[in-house]
Amino acid sequence: MFEFLSVLWFFLIFVLIAGYFVLDGFDLGVGALSPFIAKNDEERAVLRRAIGPVWDGNEVWLLTAGGALFAAFPNAYATTFSGFYLAVMLVLFGLIVRAVSFEFRAGDPGWAKLWDGCFFVGSLLPALLLGVAVGNIFAGIPMDEAGNYAGVPLLGLITPFTLLTGLLGLAMFLAAGAAWAALKAPLPSALRGRAVRLRLPLQVIALALFAVVSVFALALVGTEMDPALAPARWLCAALVVAALGASIVFGRAQDGDLKVFLAQSGAMVALVALLACSMFPVLVNATPDSVGPAITLANAASSELSLFWMTVITAVGLPLVLTYHVIIYRTFRGRVKPEDLTHY
């Protein structure tokens, strides 16, 4: 039972991360794209309204992933959140100012430029840094005997590989944001036109970066990957390429906006699945010259009792969460109309 629960929770954490990547992906992407596609106050309000009703529920998935990591694999949580302290804090501040910029922008035109800036920077920081963090746990971080991060704070986390994974993550976020903006912006409008024009290059860049990162990961990083999962890895990699390709093809049609967005989201899920299959059963890799061992399922899992009750609670809670997501997205479906812009 304990073995099964550990493995189950390894993959459940990645399910939560995938959910976060898809859901908060487009709203961080919209925020990070906002200076480039929204050129006047009304367009900026449309963007805020496009993600306003849903961003809160989306961001909750990050908290759930972090919380589940804390409960299921406390050693991994401790190593990553303390080791990446400054990066985590930057992500946190980004999320704080982004959230506040939504709420205060409409109520305070005097500080409009500040809040617009906060909306942009607050979306950009997490979009870039989360990819860097993922690159680090895959490539390995220097660890001491107690499992603490032993490298340079913040700057030690930026290596050529992690910079590439950060850019890959950012490209995926931006592509998702462009796809969502194209889906929600009024039709026809200059805003939608700009979003559509950016969507294709962003997806192409994401595809190219995916190829570069994959080659880098296989050839140069040398992380040991579970041989039994090799077929799954190839399948996931193929799915990433296929989904991004499909998304690009759908984008050529006039009314393909929803399909583009769904295919883009599918690519993001496949990317996280690829990561999970590449890392199993290690949660945080250690560099070869580390004093201490990597954080694996074996040395990080919490007790069987904890994992059992977590599973029970998740079995009840996750369907409820998915239900309210469906309700919210259905309530706010359709393109943004001028009369929707009251609060934003």
Next chain:
Amino acid sequence: MVVEDMPVNLVFQSYHLMVAMYGLIMVTSILVLVFTFRGGRIARMRWLQWLAVLSPLWPFIAIQTGWITAEVGRQPWVVYPSVSGPEGVSLLTADGISMSVSAPELWLTIGLFIVVYLVLLVGWARVVGRFIKEGPAAEDGDRSEGSPALAAAAVAGSSVSAEGSVAVAVEVTEAAVAEDGTAAKGGE
């Protein structure tokens, strides 16, 4: 640090301050409710209106003193020694410190928190100030702007959520106005 050196008086005082705030909340709520719903006499009782304006301080102080009680009171442990469970299961704060985070990093983030929260405080005050200045949405201009009742409504509304605050402020103020038999202006 030894258990005997712990600041008992600080914990004691902050706890009782928290409970006192609880009492003040009850008293303020009952007074405001009674005098709003008994003929709207609150409209003529400026001292009670001012009490209502100050009243968001009570839960704020209660929260802060409650946290001081909890966080200072549990020292020197992060997790208090288990009373019902196995012997010796506890975690001293000194043992719970993360070894990979240095003091300069912590100072930096404390500083960043202070800066960010100060900016948010000013931003929040600006937004709330605008709501107060604008007053209720459909008024004839009879009510003086910035009166204590309006201010209380706006502040109470904004502490709920910024999105719903305009609607809440309007509703609460209109309810207060409606109860006041002397201001029989027709309309919304």
